[in-house]
Amino acid sequence: MSNVEKIKQLERELATEGIDTLLILSREDSDKVLPLLLPVHVVAQTAFFFNRNGRHIVLTGSTDANMYKPFGLFEIIEVVEDFETDFLATFNRINPRSVALNISETDYLADGLTLGQYRLLESIIGGERLAALEKSSEPIVRTLRAIKSEQELTCIRHAVDVTCTIYEEIAPNIRIGMSETDIGALFVEGMKRHNVINAFAEPYSYPLVCINRCGLAHRQPSSRNILMEGDILICDFSVSHQGYCSDIARSFYALGKGESQAPQPILRAFQTTVNAVSAVIEGLKPGLMGYEADLLGRSLIEQAGYPTIRHSVGHQVGMRVHDGGTSLSPSSNPNSHYAIQKGEVYAIEPTVIQDDGKPSFIVEEDVLITDDGVQILSKRQMDLWYIAR
Template identity: 35%
Template sequence: MQIQKEKVEQAISYLNEGYADAWLIYASESSDPCLELVPGVATVGPGIFLFTKDGGRYAICSSIDAQDIEESGVFHEVIKHSPSIEEGLRELMLKVAPKRIALNYSIEEPLADGLTTGRYRWLMKALSEFPEVEFVSSEPFLTKLRSIKTKAELQAIHHAVNLTTTIYSECFRQLKAGMTEKEAGDLFVNALNDRGLVNGVDRTASRPIVMKENIAHRPPSDAVIDAGDLVIFDFSVEYAGYVSDIARTVYFLKEGETEPPKEIQQTFNVIYEAITMAKEALRPGAKGFEIDNIARQHYLSNGYPDITHATGHQIGRDVHDGGALLGPAWERYGEAPFMEIEAGMVFTIEPTIFMENGVHFIVEENVVVTEDGAEWLSERQHEVVCIPWEGEV
């Protein structure tokens, strides 16, 4: 529970920055997506978790849930709701007397929107005898809580990243022209199974994205990889609840070739430069749209097409971890590109190039923002990955 204990301390520190006097999470059947992060315990029956700015940590739960919650070591007090959860909540409110309570509802951030309409209405009825209490959205600090990683979280992410690059190296040594996308993806499944790991996207030992054509977020197909093909691999590994997100584009050498065609090498060079420029600009106080624009303008100034999506996103417990986005100021991204970058955030940098002539390239690296800038988490790709011609399988 080390990560959860660190996150509780982090949440309480944010309450002390003036967001609220207390943060209340109400869920059943572990319905709120923030429960894995804070407090890290599951519920079968209805459960209320209350954290206060003076350091209070309270749980109101059913007797069937109480033992695990007590043994977690996260809470100072675990209250079994008998005969009713309403009475337990009422007594806790009288004891704590918060004036401003943050609840998990949000218009734009799904990770901060775990309180359902029905549970919200129940809470308003249960707390109707406390008319002086103001309710606010937890989104501002819950987004920060999700985004800014603690020491233990960063260690888990870094380990997931190292596992990912190790598996890439292992699988690339086994690739051959003549394999199908599915067969290439199966190499990664074998590597996961050998290590007792799962894909960070769906938490099963599943194939990564493998695409020689029909570029989209899709599973591998029966398409056969030929010599001369560019193939995108997009892969994630989960470790201790945290994930990586790394993509590589591979060129399959034709018979007699020792290096990729000039056009492919030049495209990789421009991508490499864009990633370097974005990483060097990524530091506390910057805005996501500013970082995105650096990569975007580098492509356009070199005669390449505009990037069709964001340059990068956060990773953590999920491959798309919400919060600040290294993206353009497009309506579909809402306020995420305008959020301020802070130390402890972990991002992908993946400015993609899709050209009408079939040259398609994704190079995706993982970085952590520090007080002084950004540092690589992934072993960076410095050259085009080329698979030697060995005859087709």
């Protein structure tokens, strides 16, 4: 995806932060931030000068130079003598007063500059000069990843729609007597049918498929775990479409002989989970702090008498399933001390999780933050889905 919108957004963020240039040094796709801006496979030693004045420059080898021409965004400089000489000449011509580098101690998604590339930069322009100019790109990258462009939202919406469709297609085909891997295979068939891939692990790997009785955790489905009457089944499924993800979980109950619905303790745990999801969705709005959003779901589950949630109530979704930025977590998490912003996409998942096979549920929905609340992107699960023989 050639995301001109993201590069224009980057220019605005550079202006907001008072930084002249975001400098990205990359070789063999070593930088984590570049894919957010350009869909390129970097081979040669390359320097990208993203300047807030909109006059962007790429310095690269002759093998890579042609792939930047179709974008129409760059002055392209091919290395003639050696990279170091041409870099210094370009850097001196730009003469930035401040330079953002992809270095961060707290956000791995803003920490793309390798030590070797940093040392190369230091050797070219000098340690003292670099120290006087360099800034962390973390605040810029955080906002750049978090606030989605219309092009990004189109991809995310498609990923979410396909995920919901696959759930709807396979739900009637889940049967008592199937193994976790049998159920996982239904998801793989759905991904192939809809031309998407798993956003976790390998392209056609199984999603999380857990029979509660066999242990609820982020683990691989097992062919030895067989769905039986009275079991709770939880599936957590994420797909990727054109590099952007969904993250949606659904919960099922396998009806026993003579049952038309689940027993009351199971229904109560499920309804508490749904109510907690609703509480978070209804309370989300721009300006709310991440830890405040976390408390909306966490407190409801605790007040219902269930154990506190073992993870965040929600997280951002984008190019990755867990896309960094503001986290809807307790205040002990530093990433919860940021305000929610319009244009962010979150997966909302307050859960009832209990040990020893007691009723546990995950219901996860994807939402977009709007001017004064949220737009729900996924088709909500409001009722427990039943499985019959």
